[in-house]
Amino acid sequence: MIRLLKxxxxxxxQIGRLKQDMGKGVTDRxxxxxxxxxxxxxCRELGMSESLGARFLNFLLNESVSxxxxxxxxxxxxxxxxxxxxxxxxxxxxxxxxxPDFAPxxxxxxxxxxxxxxxxxxYGPAGGMPQFRDALARYxxxxxxxxxxxxxxxxxxxxxxxxxxxxxLLDPGDEIIVIDPAWPxxxxxxxxxxxxxxxxxxxxxxxxxxxxxQVKEAAGPGTRMLVLNYPNNPTGKVxxxxxxxxxxxxxSDRGLYILSDEIYWQxxxxxxxxxxxxxxxxxxxxxxxxxxHAMTGFRVGYAMARPDVIGSMVARQAMLxxxxxxxxxxxxxxxxxxxxxxxxxxxMSRLDVISDMAKKMGLEFVRPDGAMYLFVRIGxxxxxxxxxxxxxxxxxxxxxxxxxxxxxxxISACQNEETLxxxxxxxxxxxxNRHG
Amino acid sequence: MIRLLKxxxxxxxQIGRLKQDMGKGVTDRxxxxxxxxxxxxxCRELGMSESLGARFLNFLLNESVSxxxxxxxxxxxxxxxxxxxxxxxxxxxxxxxxxPDFAPxxxxxxxxxxxxxxxxxxYGPAGGMPQFRDALARYxxxxxxxxxxxxxxxxxxxxxxxxxxxxxLLDPGDEIIVIDPAWPxxxxxxxxxxxxxxxxxxxxxxxxxxxxxQVKEAAGPGTRMLVLNYPNNPTGKVxxxxxxxxxxxxxSDRGLYILSDEIYWQxxxxxxxxxxxxxxxxxxxxxxxxxxHAMTGFRVGYAMARPDVIGSMVARQAMLxxxxxxxxxxxxxxxxxxxxxxxxxxxMSRLDVISDMAKKMGLEFVRPDGAMYLFVRIGxxxxxxxxxxxxxxxxxxxxxxxxxxxxxxxISACQNEETLxxxxxxxxxxxxNRHG
Numbered sequence: 081m082i083r084l085l086k087x088x089x090x091x092x093x094q095i096g097r098l099k100q101d102m103g104k105g106v107t108d109r110x111x112x113x114x115x116x117x118x119x120x121x122x123c124r125e126l127g128m129s130e131s132l133g134a135r136f137l138n139f140l141l142n143e144s145v146s147x148x149x150x151x152x153x154x155x156x157x158x159x160x161x162x163x164x165x166x167x168x169x170x171x172x173x174x175x176x177x178x179x180p181d182f183a184p185x186x187x188x189x190x191x192x193x194x195x196x197x198x199x200x201x202x203y204g205p206a207g208g209m210p211q212f213r214d215a216l217a218r219y220x221x222x223x224x225x226x227x228x229x230x231x232x233x234x235x236x237x238x239x240x241x242x243x244x245x246x247x248x249l250l251d252p253g254d255e256i257i258v259i260d261p262a263w264p265x266x267x268x269x270x271x272x273x274x275x276x277x278x279x280x281x282x283x284x285x286x287x288x289x290x291x292x293x294q295v296k297e298a299a300g301p302g303t304r305m306l307v308l309n310y311p312n313n314p315t316g317k318v319x320x321x322x323x324x325x326x327x328x329x330x331x332s333d334r335g336l337y338i339l340s341d342e343i344y345w346q347x348x349x350x351x352x353x354x355x356x357x358x359x360x361x362x363x364x365x366x367x368x369x370x371x372x373h374a375m376t377g378f379r380v381g382y383a384m385a386r387p388d389v390i391g392s393m394v395a396r397q398a399m400l401x402x403x404x405x406x407x408x409x410x411x412x413x414x415x416x417x418x419x420x421x422x423x424x425x426x427x428m429s430r431l432d433v434i435s436d437m438a439k440k441m442g443l444e445f446v447r448p449d450g451a452m453y454l455f456v457r458i459g460x461x462x463x464x465x466x467x468x469x470x471x472x473x474x475x476x477x478x479x480x481x482x483x484x485x486x487x488x489x490x491i492s493a494c495q496n497e498e499t500l501x502x503x504x505x506x507x508x509x510x511x512x513n514r515h516g
Numbered sequence: 517m518i519r520l521l522k523x524x525x526x527x528x529x530q531i532g533r534l535k536q537d538m539g540k541g542v543t544d545r546x547x548x549x550x551x552x553x554x555x556x557x558x559c560r561e562l563g564m565s566e567s568l569g570a571r572f573l574n575f576l577l578n579e580s581v582s583x584x585x586x587x588x589x590x591x592x593x594x595x596x597x598x599x600x601x602x603x604x605x606x607x608x609x610x611x612x613x614x615x616p617d618f619a620p621x622x623x624x625x626x627x628x629x630x631x632x633x634x635x636x637x638x639y640g641p642a643g644g645m646p647q648f649r650d651a652l653a654r655y656x657x658x659x660x661x662x663x664x665x666x667x668x669x670x671x672x673x674x675x676x677x678x679x680x681x682x683x684x685l686l687d688p689g690d691e692i693i694v695i696d697p698a699w700p701x702x703x704x705x706x707x708x709x710x711x712x713x714x715x716x717x718x719x720x721x722x723x724x725x726x727x728x729x730q731v732k733e734a735a736g737p738g739t740r741m742l743v744l745n746y747p748n749n750p751t752g753k754v755x756x757x758x759x760x761x762x763x764x765x766x767x768s769d770r771g772l773y774i775l776s777d778e779i780y781w782q783x784x785x786x787x788x789x790x791x792x793x794x795x796x797x798x799x800x801x802x803x804x805x806x807x808x809h810a811m812t813g814f815r816v817g818y819a820m821a822r823p824d825v826i827g828s829m830v831a832r833q834a835m836l837x838x839x840x841x842x843x844x845x846x847x848x849x850x851x852x853x854x855x856x857x858x859x860x861x862x863x864m865s866r867l868d869v870i871s872d873m874a875k876k877m878g879l880e881f882v883r884p885d886g887a888m889y890l891f892v893r894i895g896x897x898x899x900x901x902x903x904x905x906x907x908x909x910x911x912x913x914x915x916x917x918x919x920x921x922x923x924x925x926x927i928s929a930c931q932n933e934e935t936l937x938x939x940x941x942x943x944x945x946x947x948x949n950r951h952g
Contacts (some may be wrong), residue, residue: 084517085572086564128522134523146649156834177639184637192628192843201620202813203613237673241835241837252688252710268835274710349817377842398592401677406813407628408813408841 090232114270116301153463154264155490162475169370173503175492176475178429178452182374185418187448188411195410204406206398207390208235208382212413216382219416223345224365224384225357231387234394235404235412239343239368239381244269245393246339246364247305252277256305257298259290260483261314261455263341266307278303279483284457286393287446288317292330299330305337308355311344314455314482314490316431316448321353328358336362343368343381346424347431348450361386372453373415380404380412419507427452430493430500437504438491441511454491455479458511462489469510474503537948549736556737589899590700591926598911609939611928612902612911614749614888616863619811621854624847631846639681640842642834643826644671644818644939650848652818655852659781660801660820662792667823670830671840675779675804675817680705681708681829682800682819683741687711692741692775693734695726696919697750697891699777702743714739715919717837720893724753724884728766735766740771741911744791747780750891750918750926752867772798779817782860784886789931797822807888809851810859816840817846846853863888866929866936873940875928877947890927892916894947898925905946910939 101274116137123133155176162172195201200209207213213230220228236242243265247256252274258266258281280294295306307380308327311318319327331338340355342365355363368381383393397403434454435447458465463478466489479488491507493500552573559569591612596610631637636645643649649666656664672678680702683692688710694702695716703713716730731742744763747754755763767774776791778801791799802819819829833839870890873884880893894901899914902925915924927943929936 081517081520081572083558083562084520085569086559086562088517122519123522126519126522130764133521136517179639183635184632188637189629189632192847193625196620196625196628199619200813201624203615204813237837237841240835244836265835272832272835375637377636377640377839379837379839379841396708399676399701399708400680401673401815403813403815405673405815405841405844407847408844412844427642499586 083485113392120301139455152264152480153466153478154481158466158475158477161470163471171473172470173474173499173506175500175503176477176490176496178371178492178494180371180374180423180494181496182426184373184375184378184411185415185420187414187418188373188375188378188404191411191414192407194414195407198410200406200410202406204403204409206403207317207394208233208323208404209406209409209413212409213295215413215416218353220356220367220384224358226354226355228356228384229387232239232390233382233384234390234397235409236381236383236397237401237404238370238379239341239366240265241379241397242368242381242383242393243339243341243364244273245396246337246366246385247273247275247390248396249389250304253302254305255300255303256307257295257303257336258307260308261288261312261479261485261488262307262482263313263483266309266339266341274429276302281484284444284446288312288315288455289319289323290327291323292326295327295330296334299336303334303336305339306331307339307341309341311342311348311352311448311450313344313451314453314477314479314488315446316453316455317446318348318352318449320351324353324355325358328355328360328363332360332362338363339366340364341366343371344451345425346372346420347452349428352450356384358450362389364389369412369415371421373412373418375412375415378408378411380408427493430495430497433497433502434491434500437501437508441504441508443511452493454493455482455485455488456491457488459487462487465489465510469507472510474506476507534940539710541933543559552737564878569724586702588916589902589914590917594902594906594911594913596822597906599885601906607909608906609910609935609942610931611936611939612913612926614807614928614930615812616807616810616859616888616930618859618862620809620811620814621846621851621856623850623854624809624811624814627847627850628843630850631843634846636842638842640839640845642839643830644669644840645842645845645849650846651849651852654668656792656803656820660790662790662795663928664820665823668826669818669820669847670826670833672817672819672833673837673840674806674815675777675802676701677815677833678802678829679775679777680889681832682773682802682821683709684832685773685825685828689738690741691736691739692733692743693739693772694743695745697724697748697915697921697924698918699745699749700917702745702775702777703911712738717920720880720882724748724751724891725755725759726763727759728762729767729870732770735770735772739770739772742767742776743775743777745777747778747784747788747884748884749780749887750889750913750915750924751882752887752889752891753882754784754788754885756787759795760789760791762929764791764796765798768796768798775802776800777802779807780887782808782856783863785864785886788886792820798825800825805848807850808856808859809854811848811851814847816844831839863929864931866931869933870927870929870936870940872946873937877940877944879947888929891918891921891924892927892931893924898923901925901946905943908946910942912943 119133119137123130158176216233217228217230247269255276257278270277282288364385369375466478477490479485555569559566594612652669653664653666655793683705691712693714695718706713718724800821805811902914915921
């Protein structure tokens, strides 16, 4: 078998070089699918486990695709550079990170002392404090168009960890579909779990809208999950209920999990609909207190799914960290009752301010339906521009962090209007566009 | 290749049945090592990557060893049953969990409000707040016999997550050595990362002491890490500095990482020495505020290692959760200055109380050097006894959770003396031992 493996590897290397010469990508979806079917029928013929055959093929395929360490620049790299410039006394306008500049709701301030006095300083259930799960279930049932039971929700240390837990439901060699442009964490979490990523490309011309057809095409026999994220980071796109239902239907036809990251739901124009509302029983919806309650530094989020799915995710969380910090859960439980409408309006009006400015400046973008970003095509290398802008005192996120969008930047609306206007003017000055 | 895989799988099945008939275990260390060496030399002969060959062999070996879902009972199962009995109005003496009954240090109470007022409510560096890392480095340098720099320490959401991050440094198919009896999380984290676990068995007759010789024997070509945990959970064993240095030497000869879980260090008789003090540069030491500062529910711990090793662990933490909750870090930073000597004395004197009682009762155990448990041989099924005891109002941990120790139970000294005496009397009554 080792000898055959050697032949296969040598062959893969040669094919790889040929593909490169022909300008083709490393993977070929259709060829892979044929190969999978061949393996499947050979397994049946030999009376061997099909699942063993599939895992074996994935082992070979993963070895063939060389892992590319592309050194892609993300908003966090820019953030870190910005912080080090600030440490040198420079003033930086932060339009790179998605962190509201508000304080958390007032009720959070004293809640930690309450937690101490009430003894919420001990180990608790891995899925969250029972009273908090109850409160989240009520809140979700009120806001997301579905009946959520306490056993259908779990508390996580931030939305990011909920995404990781959901992807951990899959086995190494399984595949997920991510719709680009996308927050890089989906692909990172998948790759770290040995899960393959297939991407659907959307573009500005198409209004950043993916189609059910694209989902059907992208789904192969090894595909087990589709990731959705609306309101979208970085484009601000919100799908119409009709378009979303069609995509959910396509995923449902293939029996895929839908991992729906909805952490920007409070920053959306009317018309947004949670995937929970579709009633599809393989939905896993991720939420967070980071954006809606300006509690980024508390690292608290939650996931909602069928109780057995939540049960598997809770078991993994129990193994990795026992539970989420109880004082943090207690604080978030208090925050859940706070009125966040004013914050939502503020973010939406800031988004309008930078959208109006960007339009006047003649920048190319699709006006966002929600979230807190503009995703702008700048007609040149976005990573280089982000570095140049940082020298001039404004931090933005390079487009390549979100997929194959090297001539884009993402501009975040998390500062006050005056600061945003200042930042936009610096960006405009640097772009040298005068046709606005 | 698929046909050969089928032949191999059929053969593995037959061999497995034969082994079972002969009363042998599923894995055979020496045979595996020979196989590894064969694959290695074949790779060299063919001019193929040895690492690819090794990964391929691991794939085949992992497929051969059927994953056993043994339904082992842990202290957490008992804890959950105890909680549900309490919810029905029953009174339970908790001698199953390692959770001190103290409150956190007083300074923690108001620290959360301070954190709010000072704006520690935002995203921070993934490795921890810089001022907290500085404080931890100073604290470690003072207490652990080594110079620790801020870049050589990172904050984690509890010691458990630090263990996971350390094991994540390895690749699937690598192996770690765990010394039984052991806290189950080491093996669980390894298995969830596709890392193989080799165990060293220690016993009561040998005073729970592993030897450097055992480490050398257990280490094969695929072994990359040795896990140490002194003061030990569940036995309370502390290695002499000499014995520990010999084991560190054996691991160092093989170039293994040493993952040393030292979270019980403040509950130890004089003579305990941190692995950090050995100066071995592949040491990774895990610490926690859970036991020393009674902050179990805050989920905050830290890891110390070479800065490049810490860097890799920080990168993974950044991907999974951005950072540890800042208000929690702030609270732990304040707690670091609190005097915890009185707590340590209390735990040690409670351990003496239950040890003295157990001795009078004629129970079989080795008097613990530290930690907060007695590991007692009871001459019958520990899991059944734990269930019986729960009906009589006392919760203990079954021995099988810690390895092949089915006729043991672990008794925890985390309640006040009066409660512990009551619990010990119930245990004694149930055991029916009258020869004390």
